[in-house]
Amino acid sequence: MPLLPFKKEIAARLSALTGMTAEEAETTLEIPPDSALGEYAFPCFHLARRLKKPPQAIAAELAGQFAGLTSAYLERVEQAGPYLNFFVRPAYLFQELLPQILREGPSYGTLDEGAGRTVLVDYSAPNIAKPFSVGHLRSTVIGNALCRLYRACGYKVVGINHLGDWGTQFGKLIVAYRRFGEPALLADDPVHYLYRLYVRFHQEAEKAPELEDEARQWFRRLETGDREARELWQHFRDLSLENFQRLYRCLGISFDSYMGESDYNDQLEATIELARQRGLVKESEGALVADLEGHGLPSCLLRKKDGAALYITRDLAAAIYRHKTYAFHRMLYVVGAEQTLHFQQLFKLLELLGFDWAANCVHVPFGLIHFKDGRMSTRQGKVIFLEEVLERAVELAREIIEEKNPSLEEKDAVARAVGLGAVIFGDLINDRIKDVEFDWEKVLDFAGETAPYIQYSHARICSILRRAAAAKELPDPQPAALLPEAEEKTLIIALGRFSEEINRAVRDNRPSYVARYLLELARSFNRFYHNCPVLTAAEELRKGRLMLVAAVRIVLQNGLALLGIEAPQEM
RNA sequence: GCACCUGUAGCUCAGGGGAGAGAGCACCGGAUUCCUAAUCCGGGUGCCGCAGGUUCGAAUCCUGCCAGGUGCACCA
Numbered sequence: 001m002p003l004l005p006f007k008k009e010i011a012a013r014l015s016a017l018t019g020m021t022a023e024e025a026e027t028t029l030e031i032p033p034d035s036a037l038g039e040y041a042f043p044c045f046h047l048a049r050r051l052k053k054p055p056q057a058i059a060a061e062l063a064g065q066f067a068g069l070t071s072a073y074l075e076r077v078e079q080a081g082p083y084l085n086f087f088v089r090p091a092y093l094f095q096e097l098l099p100q101i102l103r104e105g106p107s108y109g110t111l112d113e114g115a116g117r118t119v120l121v122d123y124s125a126p127n128i129a130k131p132f133s134v135g136h137l138r139s140t141v142i143g144n145a146l147c148r149l150y151r152a153c154g155y156k157v158v159g160i161n162h163l164g165d166w167g168t169q170f171g172k173l174i175v176a177y178r179r180f181g182e183p184a185l186l187a188d189d190p191v192h193y194l195y196r197l198y199v200r201f202h203q204e205a206e207k208a209p210e211l212e213d214e215a216r217q218w219f220r221r222l223e224t225g226d227r228e229a230r231e232l233w234q235h236f237r238d239l240s241l242e243n244f245q246r247l248y249r250c251l252g253i254s255f256d257s258y259m260g261e262s263d264y265n266d267q268l269e270a271t272i273e274l275a276r277q278r279g280l281v282k283e284s285e286g287a288l289v290a291d292l293e294g295h296g297l298p299s300c301l302l303r304k305k306d307g308a309a310l311y312i313t314r315d316l317a318a319a320i321y322r323h324k325t326y327a328f329h330r331m332l333y334v335v336g337a338e339q340t341l342h343f344q345q346l347f348k349l350l351e352l353l354g355f356d357w358a359a360n361c362v363h364v365p366f367g368l369i370h371f372k373d374g375r376m377s378t379r380q381g382k383v384i385f386l387e388e389v390l391e392r393a394v395e396l397a398r399e400i401i402e403e404k405n406p407s408l409e410e411k412d413a414v415a416r417a418v419g420l421g422a423v424i425f426g427d428l429i430n431d432r433i434k435d436v437e438f439d440w441e442k443v444l445d446f447a448g449e450t451a452p453y454i455q456y457s458h459a460r461i462c463s464i465l466r467r468a469a470a471a472k473e474l475p476d477p478q479p480a481a482l483l484p485e486a487e488e489k490t491l492i493i494a495l496g497r498f499s500e501e502i503n504r505a506v507r508d509n510r511p512s513y514v515a516r517y518l519l520e521l522a523r524s525f526n527r528f529y530h531n532c533p534v535l536t537a538a539e540e541l542r543k544g545r546l547m548l549v550a551a552v553r554i555v556l557q558n559g560l561a562l563l564g565i566e567a568p569q570e571m
Numbered sequence: 572g573c574a575c576c577u578g579u580a581g582c583u584c585a586g587g588g589g590a591g592a593g594a595g596c597a598c599c600g601g602a603u604u605c606c607u608a609a610u611c612c613g614g615g616u617g618c619c620g621c622a623g624g625u626u627c628g629a630a631u632c633c634u635g636c637c638a639g640g641u642g643c644a645c646c647a
Contacts, residue, residue, distance in 0.1 A: 033590060043589055045627060055627080082627095083590065127647075167647055261647080287645055298574090304645040311647050338641050340575060367576080368641075375640095397609095404609065418609085430584060433576065435640065442583075446609055448595045449584085456609050464606050504587080516585065519594085530602090530611045549606095571609075 002097055002496035003039065003088065006073040010040055010086050017065055018047060035490055038078065038085035045082060055082035072096075093492045094544065095479035101495060101551040102477035109498040109558050114155030118326055121147050121157060123334035124248075124255075127164035128240040129173050129194045132247055133383040134438060135376055138366050141427045143334035144253045144564045145511035146364070152562060153506050158326055162318065163260025165237050167311075169198070171219030174232050175211060176201040190239035199381040216306070223265075223308060237262075247386065251420065252564055259318075267317040268309040272302055275316075280352055290349055300345050315346050316353075323357055330360045332509065337365035337433060364509045367435035376438075389443060394419030396444050397452075401571065408570055417566035418452050424565055425451030428515045449519055451565055454556060457522040457529075461553040462569040464534050468546055471535075475550035481540040487528040488548060494521045498555050502562070511563060518559045525552050 011026035018025070025042075032041040044055040044062070051058060056079075063079035070076070075089040101108050123143020126136050147157045176197040177186075186193050205211040222229040241258070248254065272288065275281045280290050286305030290312075293299055302313045322331065333343060343363035350358035370376060376383045398415035401408055408414060426443060430436075446452040468474065483489070498517070505513040534545040557567040 027587095030587070030589075037590075041590080045589070048627070081590075164647065169647075284644080289644070296574095298643055301644050306645080308645085310645075314647090336641090337576065339647090341642055342647090344575095365576085370640090400609070405607075434584085435577075437583090439583090442596090445596080448609095450595090450609085452609055453595095456607080460607060460610085467606065512585090516594095523594090526610060527612095529606080533606065535606050571607085 002100075002499060003493070004500065006086075006088050006092070007040060009071060009073055010042070013066070013069075014042060014062075017062060020047075032083075032085060035486075035493065037080060037083075038087045039493060040086045042084040042086070043082060044084065048082070058082075059084050088493075090482050090489070093489070093496070094482050097496055098480055098492065098544075098547050098551055099477040101554055102475060102547060105554055106558060108554055109502055110152045110154070111499055111503065112154040113503075114150060114153045116156075117154075117329040118156045118158065119150045120160060120322055120326055120328045120331040121150070121334065122160045122162050122332065123147075124253075125162040125164055125260075125335070126240075126244055127169070127378075128260075129169065129191075129236045130198060130378050131191045131195045131383070132244060132386045133376060133378065134386050134389055135369050135383070137386050137389075137423070138369065138427055138432070138436075139334045139336070140248075140251070140253065141424050141564065142364070142366055142432055142511060143332075144251070145428055145514075145562065146332060146334065146506075146509060148562045148564065149502060149506050149511060149514065152502055155329075158256045158328070159254070160257045160259065160322070161255040163241070163258060163262075166261040166265070166314070168216060168219045170222055170233055170236070171215035171217070172201045172205075172211075173198060173236060174218045174222070174229060175215045176204075177232060179204075186239070190236075191243045194236060194240070195378070199379065202379045220306065220308065247390075250390065250416075251424070252566070261311075261314050261318075264314050264317040264321065267321060268313050271313060271317040271320065272309070274353060275302060275349070278353055280349070290345075292345060292348055295348055295352075297345055297348055298341070300349075312342060312346055312349070315342075316349060319346070319350055319361065320353075320355070323355070328357075328360065330362065332362050332364050334364045334366070337367055339363070340365055362509070364432075366432035369436045369438050371438055384438060389423060390420060392440075393423050393444060397422070397446070400446065405571065414568045414571050417568045418446070418455060418571060421451035421455055421560070421565040422446055424563065425454075425515060428511045428563055429519070431512055432510065451560070452571075454518050454522040454560060455565075455567055455571060457525045458553060458556045458560070458567045459569060459571045460529060461525070461549045461556070464546075464549055465553065466569075467535055473542075473546065475547045476543070477547070480544040480547050483541070483544045483548065485528075485532055487524070487531055488545070491521075491524050491528050491548060491552060494524050495551055495555050498559065514559055514562055518556065518563075521552065521555060521559070525549075525556075 007026060007029060010029060011022045014020065014025040015022040028046065029040045029042055032038055044058040047058050048055040059079045059082055062084050063077055066077035073089055073092050075087045078085045121143050124136065124140040126132050143159070147159045150157045173194065180200060181197060201211065218229055222233055272281070275290060281288050281302065282291055287301050288303040289299050290302050291299050300312055301310050303309055322328065340363065347358050347361050350361065368375060394415050397419035398411060401411050401415055423443060429449060501513050501517040505511055532545060534542060534549060537545055560567045
């Protein structure tokens with residue numbers, strides 16, 4: 001816990017001197033805009049108000065009280081106008097922190113604040129019988145990163161893939177398959193063929209609206225357990241799931257549960273009954289409605305007039321089941337921002353049903369992926385398949401390898417890591433709430449603020465370490481000499497902030513913080529690399545720098561792993 | 572009509588109420604007898620959408636407006 005103890009120590013001392021609580025002091029501490037101003041800064045404006053003295057005077061006074069005070073962490077304190085700047089002791093950085101990172105290796109950066117707590121993450125949730133489009137990438141990639149981040153904070157994480165395997169679209173699919181379907185084509189390329197049927201259905205239904213009714217009837221038959229409907233559904237489901245799992249394997253993602261919408265069919269009536277007992281339900285035009293108007297939300301339907309339950313009824317049943325099963329401390333729904341209202345209604349209903357844990361349910365929304373000229377639409381066939389995106393990215397990575405490093409071994413594995421990394425990182429780097437315009441050029445860009453940039457930095461370090469090992473020199477987790485250059489200090493400070501970034505990412509459910517941090521770290525490393533030779537440096541310096549780059553490698557690898565991205569040793 | 576989200580450099584975006592608003596891309600120029608040039612260095616641009624307000628201090632918080640996106644009862 002690298003720089004955190006330093007921060008806590010400052011907060012404690014400030015608390016003793018000012019009468020603020022330690023927590024208050026800690027949250028007031030900030031990171032100065034320039035590293036020449038120290039590692040943490042304390043602005044005195046708040047105190048100025050309380051003490052009715054100019055902030056400069058308070059800063060000067062406090063600086064006086066800190067004068068001569070040092071500790072294992074603290075080197076010195078300086079006043080700069082209304083600020084108090086704290087400088088960490090370099091000996092701590094190089095002789096304690098650095099060896100610590102090497103010792104902890106893969107577990108460096110992890111925390112234990114979540115120990116004993118369970119977090120559920122509901123993510124990905126593709127619709128069976130529709131191909132996996134780039135639109136589904138977001139939930140999948142963000143959800144996976146959140147799972148890993150929470151685990152790194154000590155939580156027990158349960159990843160749930162709430163498969164979209166129920167609903168009227170299966171009626172449509174059954175109608176289309178019975179009318180136009182050919183088993184041989186289905187067997188050949190199931191998911192794409194089902195997709196073509198789905199698109200075909202909507203084209204035909206334009207001309208013949210009665211198809212929609214027929215679809216509703218077939219869905220009704222499915223709900224009542226009709227054998228033919230059931231068998232077709234099961235068949236479509238199996239084929240799709242197989243296809244999705246191939247994709248997940250490729251992305252290195254696994255789920256703890258694949259319980260989907262269809263798995264709650266037997267709990268829907270009980271859920272509606274519960275709502276009825278609580279007096280939340282009224283009848284309207286033959287349908288059952290949950291009245292939320294008194295709570296500032298539009299009412300929502302729990303059951304259609306034809307007796308079929310709806311999305312929100314299923315989500316209610318699922319939430320109740322999950323709490324019973326996992327007793328979670330928090331449940332995240334990584335679902336698009338267009339469903340914000342749905343989740344407001346869902347959480348409000350859970351609360352009104354008397355579940356106090358409703359407050360621990362969180363919607364983690366993200367923006368839409370769209371084309372320049374409008375949104376993607378599965379029905380109209382206006383989609384880009386994730387498979388195609390991943391294949392092209394890997395292919396391009398492969399071409400670049402061929403051009404830049406033709407003698408590389410394991411070209412395929414590296415191309416996969418780089419191509420997939422670029423796509424995943426491209427999704428995680430920006431604030432998830434923003435909409436994304438799909439652009440092949442951007443997806444296939446491997447320079448600048450990208451995963452390959454970080455991976456390349458990692459590979460360079462591996463190369464240094466390989467050469468050092470060949471010369472029988474290995475980084476040794478012993479106290480090192482102090483490293484003199486500014487680039488070196490910048491680097492090690494960055495290493496020390498790793499767990500703070502993980503913490504922040506978990507606090508806001510925003511993996512982008514870690515992605516940005518890694519970019520910054522890689523940038524610092526590349527500057528170091530250009531200005532500070534490692535292997536040709538003199539004995540002591542070489543030892544220290546070897547440790548430093550070994551530590552950077554650990555953080556880059558651990559950080560990329562948190563985002564679900566591999567770090568190849570060469571590229 | 573109502574609600575939510577977004578608006579920062581030519582483009583894509585960072586920016587934790589605080590110290591002169593930052594990156595990447597694109598464009599121009601430079602760096603390799605030396606650890607991988609998928610790298611590094613230099614070059615410049617901003618009514619932080621607009622108008623008010625809160626504050627010692629606002630790109631950041633509040634209100635209104637404008638623009639774009641997304642939702643709002645029998646889809647999921």
